[in-house]
Amino acid sequence: MLEFAGFLPFLLVIGMAAIQLGLVGYAANQAGSAARAGARAESLTPGTGNAAAVTSTSGWLQPAPSIPGGGDTITATVTVSVPAIIPLFDDWQLTRHATMPNDRENEGS
Template sequence: MTHACTSGPTGRRGWTRLGARREAGRTRCGARPAARLAARPTRSGTRRVAAAGPFRARRDRGSAAVEYLGFLPLLLLVALAGVQLGLAAYAAQQAGTAARAAARTGAQTERAGGAAQAGKAAVSDWVGKRADIGVAGCPGDTVTASVTVSIPSVFPGIDHFGPVHKSATMPCDESN
């Protein structure tokens, strides 16, 4: 792109692209007059430039910390919601594991109590304490284990996330 120094009808020196109109605020051939430093023209109007000096620095000190403190509760709420979503997914996964283990054990043995114990043993302790396991089936063709686990809450005072229900069905072992 080729540039040329110009001097317009007002006597101000600036630069333009050859064949293009003069662009305000860009000078290459001479310095900008001191009066034009305080206000710079833009397409939408005049933009005021803040005064430089010790008063401006003193006035803005600590504003980022105040903005961060205002935004911090929202960040904490989003983080706790993510943890709550992870707990719900973990409880659902553990309920499925307990249902499969209870159905597998119930298909191999005749005692339903042993199947419920196997389901509780297959999951972590805090899920096992919250789990309600029911096994029904054999001596029929299949055994079905149903597990209900309540989802814990990370929000103080809110415990309305409900339970997770999972079930598993397995064919009964031929020896039963």
């Protein structure tokens, strides 16, 4: 029993680190999906990319899209805030980019 009590804090830290790693993976997936959705929406209908990026992401990740328009391609950048599970670490930002061809530019060709 005494050995288990001494080993328990290490097990808890390892478990929390595993949960944190899962959160980072989930946030990276959400940011990448939001960047693709935002770039695609902006390439089809100018002005809709930011809304598409925000709605395709979990709200608790606090997505911050940046999608400048114009040119032959549309590049969307989405930054999400990854919450910290381990109290010693602060929240950090994770950024993903996606580029799509600008379909509005090619319609007249």
